[in-house]
Amino acid sequence: MQTGRFVDLIHKKKEGRPLDEQEIQDMIRQYVAGEIPDYQMSAMLMAICFQGMNDEELTALTIAMRDSGDVADLSDISGVKVDKHSTGGVGDKTTLITGPLVAACGVPVAKMSGRGLGFTGGTLDKLESIPGFRIDLSEDEFLGAVRSAGISVIGQTGNLAPADKMLYALRDVTGTVESIPLIASSIMSKKLAAGSDKILLDVTTGSGAFIKDIEQSRELARRMVAIGKGAGRETVAMLTSMDEPLGHAIGNNLEVKEAIETLKGNGPEDLREVCLALAGMMLALGREGLSYEDGKKLAEEALDSGAAYEKFTAMVEGQGGDLSYIEDPGKFVQSACHRELAARGDGYISHMDTEGIGITAGILGAGRETKESEIDYSAGIIMRKKLGDKVQRGDVIATLHSASEEKLDRAEGYMEKCYTLSDHEPEPLKLIVDIIC
Ligand code: URA
Numbered sequence: 001m002q003t004g005r006f007v008d009l010i011h012k013k014k015e016g017r018p019l020d021e022q023e024i025q026d027m028i029r030q031y032v033a034g035e036i037p038d039y040q041m042s043a044m045l046m047a048i049c050f051q052g053m054n055d056e057e058l059t060a061l062t063i064a065m066r067d068s069g070d071v072a073d074l075s076d077i078s079g080v081k082v083d084k085h086s087t088g089g090v091g092d093k094t095t096l097i098t099g100p101l102v103a104a105c106g107v108p109v110a111k112m113s114g115r116g117l118g119f120t121g122g123t124l125d126k127l128e129s130i131p132g133f134r135i136d137l138s139e140d141e142f143l144g145a146v147r148s149a150g151i152s153v154i155g156q157t158g159n160l161a162p163a164d165k166m167l168y169a170l171r172d173v174t175g176t177v178e179s180i181p182l183i184a185s186s187i188m189s190k191k192l193a194a195g196s197d198k199i200l201l202d203v204t205t206g207s208g209a210f211i212k213d214i215e216q217s218r219e220l221a222r223r224m225v226a227i228g229k230g231a232g233r234e235t236v237a238m239l240t241s242m243d244e245p246l247g248h249a250i251g252n253n254l255e256v257k258e259a260i261e262t263l264k265g266n267g268p269e270d271l272r273e274v275c276l277a278l279a280g281m282m283l284a285l286g287r288e289g290l291s292y293e294d295g296k297k298l299a300e301e302a303l304d305s306g307a308a309y310e311k312f313t314a315m316v317e318g319q320g321g322d323l324s325y326i327e328d329p330g331k332f333v334q335s336a337c338h339r340e341l342a343a344r345g346d347g348y349i350s351h352m353d354t355e356g357i358g359i360t361a362g363i364l365g366a367g368r369e370t371k372e373s374e375i376d377y378s379a380g381i382i383m384r385k386k387l388g389d390k391v392q393r394g395d396v397i398a399t400l401h402s403a404s405e406e407k408l409d410r411a412e413g414y415m416e417k418c419y420t421l422s423d424h425e426p427e428p429l430k431l432i433v434d435i436i437c
Contacts, residue, residue: 006030006040013047021060028064028163038170045167045176053181058223059230061181065189066231068163072112072195077146079108082286083196084278085187087220088120090208090358091245091383094275095123095153096259097267100311101279103151104302107286110146111153112160112194116367116375119358120210121255124155129252129332129377133321149314161189180216184223192231198285199228199235202278205433206243208354214239214433221436236281239433240274244352244387247271251366251380251401253332260329263309270386270431276300277432292435335378335401339408343391347421352387356418363411364402376403381415388426 009023019027027044030036053061074081082102086092099109113123113135124135135155137145145152164186171177191199201224204210205217221237228235247268249258261267262275280296287295302308313326325331361367365376382399385391397419402408 006036006044010040010043010047013044013051016051018054018057019060021056024057024060025064028061028068032068032163032166041167042170042174042176045171045174045179045182048181049176049179055223055226055230058181058185059227062185062188062192062227063231065161065163065167065185066192069159069161069193071193072157072160074110074143074195076143077108077110079106080198080286081108081110081196082198082200082282083111083191083194084200084202084282085191086202087187087204088117088210089204089242089246090120090354090361091247091250091255092121092204092242093123093126093247093249093255093259093271094202094278096126096256096312097262097271097275097308098279098282099151099153100263100308100315101275101299101302102282102286103149103315104307104311105279105283105287105298106150107283108146109151109153110142110196111151112156113153114156118210119208119355119362119367121250121252121358121361121366123153125375126252126255127153127319127321129256130316130321130325133316134319137319145315145318149311149318151311151315152318153315154319156190156194160193164189180220180223183210184220184227188224188227188231192233197233199233200278200282200285201225201235201237203237203239204242205239206241206354207352208242208245208358218434218436221434225436234285236285236435236437238278238281238435240277241429241431241433242354243429244354245357245381245383246274248383249380250357250361250383251364252375252377254378254380254382254401257329257332260309260312260326263303263312264306265304270429272303274431276303281435333378335376335403337402337405337408339400339412340396341398341400341412341415343385343393343395343397343421344416345421346392347390347423348425349385349387349389349391349397349419350422350424350426351420353418356414357381357383360400360411360415360418363414364400364407379403379407387429390425391421
C-alpha cells in the first residue's frame with residue numbers, strides 16, 4: 001500500500017466496511033516504519049472507535065501488533081506456561097499470590113508485568129518495594145529463575161509490541177482510548193508477544209475498574225478470548241468484581257505485607273477467594289484433564305500447606321530481594337504520618353467509589369503524578385471497613401499513610417466522598433462475576 005492510498009482505507013473503515021488481513025498488516029508495518037503519519041492514523045483510530053471491528057479484523061490487527069517487535073521464546077522452560085493478566089484495579093495484588101500458588105502446584109510461571117496506570121497499582125512497583133528485588137533480569141537470568149524457582153516476574157523485556165506503544169500514545173491524545181477493539185488488541189498483542197502457551201485474563205468490572213459497566217466488561221472479555229482463539233492460544237477470561245478495593249491494603253509495601261499474610265493463611269477473605277479462583281483456572285489451563293474446581297482445591301492445599309509461601313520466598317530470593325523483609329514484614333519502611341478517617345454518620349457502607357479510593361492512594365504518594373515521579377512505597381490506605389459493614393459515626397473506616405500532613409489533608413478531603421452510607425444492608429458482592437471461554 002502506498003502512503004497516498006491510506007486515505008482510501010480510512011474511508012473504507014469510516015463507511016463501516018471491514019478491512020482485510022493484508023490491509024491491516026500493511027497499515028501496522030507502515031505506521032511503525034514512520035510511513036503513515038500520526039494525523040492519518042488518528043483518523044483511522046477514530047473510525048475504528050465509531051465503526052468497531054469484527055473478530056477477523058481484530059485478530060489480524062492484534063497479530064500484526066504482536067509481530068511488530070520481539071516475541072518471547074519460552075520453549076526452554078518445560079511444561080505448559082500460563083500467563084495471567086489483570087485489566088487493573090485498586091488493591092489488586094493477586095499476581096503476588098496466584099503466581100506462587102500456581103508454581104507450587106508444578107505449573108511454571110514466567111510472567112512479564114506492568115507498572116501502575118492511572119488510579120490502578122502495578123505489580124512491578126509492588127515488587128520493587130521489597131529492598132533489592134530486581135525486575136530487570138536478563139533473558140537468561142529470567143529463564144534460569146523460572147527453571148530453578150518455578151516462578152519469575154519481571155518487567156517487559158526488549159522490544160515487545162512497539163506498535164502498541166506508538167498507538168497507545170496516539171490514542172491517549174486523540175480521545176480514542178475507550179474503544180473495546182482498541183483496548184482488546186492493545187492488551188492481547190502484549191500477552192501474545194510475552195510467549196506463554198495459555199492466557200487467563202482477569203477482567204475487572206465495577207467502580208474501581210477501567211471499564212465500569214458489566215456488559216461492556218463482558219464484551220471486552222469476549223473480544224479478547226476471540227483474539228486468543230484466532231491466534232491459536234487458549235484464552236479464558238474471568239470477570240471479577242472491583243466494586244471495592246481487593247483486600248484491605250492499597251499501596252505498594254502495604255500490599256506486599258498483605259500478600260505475605262495471605263500466603264501464610266491469614267489474608268482477607270475476598271482476596272483469598274479471588275486468588276484461589278484465578279489460580280484454580282490457571283492450573284486447569286496448565287494441567288491436562290484438571291477441572292477448574294479441582295484446580296481450586298489444589299491451590300487451596302498449596303496455600304494451607306505453606307507451599308505457596310515457600311515459592312514466594314524462592315522467587316524473592318531468586319530475584320535478589322532481601323528475604324529478611326519477607327520473614328519479618330515489620331522491617332518494611334513505614335510512613336511518617338498517619339490519619340484515621342472516621343465515619344460521618346450511621347449506617348451500612350452501601351457503595352464505594354473505588355476509583356476515587358485509588359486516586360486517594362495516589363495523592364498519598366502510592367502512585368506517580370508524572371512519568372518521572374518517585375513512588376513512596378510506604379504510602380497508601382488500609383481499609384478498616386468493607387462494603388456492607390455497619391458503622392456508627394466516628395468508627396474508623398480507613399487509615400491513611402503518607403510522608404506529609406499536607407498530603408493527608410488533601411487525601412482526607414478526597415476520600416470522604418468515596419463511600420456512601422445507607423439504612424439498608426446491600427446485597428453481598430459476587431466476586432467472581434462470570435467466566436468466559
Ligand atoms: N491496558 C492496555 O494495555 N491497553 C489499553 O488500551 C488499556 C489498558
